[in-house]
Structures are given as structure tokens and as C-alpha cells.
Amino acid sequence: MADGGPVSVPLTGATRIAAVIGSPIHHSRSPLLANAAFRAAGLDWALAAFEVAPGRAGDAVAAVRALGLGGLMVTMPHKADIIAFLDRTTPAAAALGAVNSVAWEGTELVGDNTDGPGLVASLRTDEGIDPTGRRCLVLGAGGAARSVAWALGDAGAAEVVVVNRTKARAAVAAALAGPSARVGTEADVARAEIVVNATSVGMGAEVGAAGPLPVPGGALHDGQVVVDLVYQPLETPLLRAAAAAGARPVDGLGMLVHQAALSIERWTGVAPDVAAMQAAARR
Helix, strand or coil: CCCCCCCCCCCCCCCEEEEEEECCCCCCCHHHHHHHHHHHHCCCEEEEEEECCCCCHHHHHHHHHHHCCCEEEECCCCCCHHHHHCCEECHHHHHHCCCCEEEEECCEEEEECCHHHHHHHHHHHHCCCCCCCCEEEEECCCHHHHHHHHHHHHCCCCEEEEECCCHHHHHHHHHHCCCCEEECCHHHHHHCCEEEECCCCCCCCCCCCCCCCCCCHHHCCCCCEEEECCCCCCCCHHHHHHHHCCCEEECCHHHHHHHHHHHHHHHHCCCCCHHHHHHHHHC
């Protein structure tokens, strides 16, 4: 379309189908991102979303095998359960105990976790920020936080500090980042060069409205990079506070796009057009 909107591409008997599974799944942006990538690359592929009830991950994997689906994106609540039904997992997925992407390698279905690597790719590619040698701090200790901590450690961060209300959970996440990691407190925020919010604080906030912050506002300052993995809304209270303090705010859409791009490249062997995916997501 002349206005840059989505273009309908007819499915054929040769179209390769991929899927994203979860529950609930109606809110997923994965079909938008993946299908924009397929169109931009001229690939006869399509991705559809499927509601798969909790406890039915094995049935979904069986369907991938039976139907010959080209790949699978996995979201909650199946990221851990699905591992038992795959042939093997990558080192990242094995360490994290969670899979968000499944691809064929020969006759085997292999699970991977592209969340954290997606963030690192977004920082390097979109923002020109390399976490190698930087002091990083991760807020939260859930699945996204663990993936980010692992990826930052793998990227060679000088330090990865994990801050969470439950110290035991923070310790689990920090251990994934390697010897440079430790459990911290909110007092560590001020000395961090890259701060990543992997909690849900700020999700669903009204655009432009004040809201709770996952860190003390006074801890943010000029020279920092502050990433919020929340992308609804794109401008969270944390990112507004970061900008007001002179820090560089980075929204969560980049990680969403790049983690999907990594999956698509594994499936197709073609590096997708990230700019086309970002345009589709923002549109």
C-alpha cells in the first residue's frame, strides 16, 4: 500500500507456516513482526497465533512434527514445560530453563531462548551501545530478568547486578550472569551505566501520566542508559524520569523485535529486515 500499511499476501500450497503459542495469545504482536519480515524478504512464509491451554505444550510440539511447521515462538505459560518435548535445547535455554523459540536442526526440534540476546542486539544495533565492559544492573528476577542477566554476562559486561525484593530469586538470576554478577540493592542504581527494568512496574500506565517507579527517581542521572522492557506504553514513567534526569531512555520494543528476528533467522536462514519489523510494530 502507498501509505506503508500492511500488504495482504495470499497463501499457497507451498507456503511454510510457523506459529506462536501461548495463553492468552490474542494480544501477541509476533504475527505482525514475523509477517512483516517475511514480506520484506520475499519469503513464502506466514506466522499465525494459536491459543494453547496450560499443560498442552506437548500437544503443540506434536503438531509441529505432524504438520511440518517451520518454527515455533513460545510465550507464557509454556516456556518451561515445552522443554520436555523437544529433542534438545541450546546452552542458553538449558541454563535458563526456558524456551521462547523452537527451530528445526535437521530432523531435531531444538529450543532456544532469544529474549536476552534480543536485548543485547537491540542495544548494539539500534542504539549503538555495547554492554561489553559496562556496569549493568537488572531490576527483577523473573524469566525476562534471568534471560537479560545471562545475555549481559555472555556479552562481557564488567558487572551485572541484580536487584529484586526476594534476595534468593535475585541470587538465582545473578548466578546465570557468571563471575561478574552479584545481588545488589537500590543503592547500586546510581553507579550503573546500563539499567534494565525487567519488572512489570509501569505496564499499562496511561500515556504521559505519573506512576510508580521501580527505582528511586533520584538515582538516575546523566550518562546512564535506562532500558524498560515494558512496551505498553512505549513511554513509561521510568523512561520519562530517565529523560528528565539526563539519562538515555530506551523502550522495550527493540528487544521484542530483535528476539523475534533471531527466531526468524534460525528458521529461514535469512537475516530479516529489522527496520520493516520495527515499522510494523510501531504502526
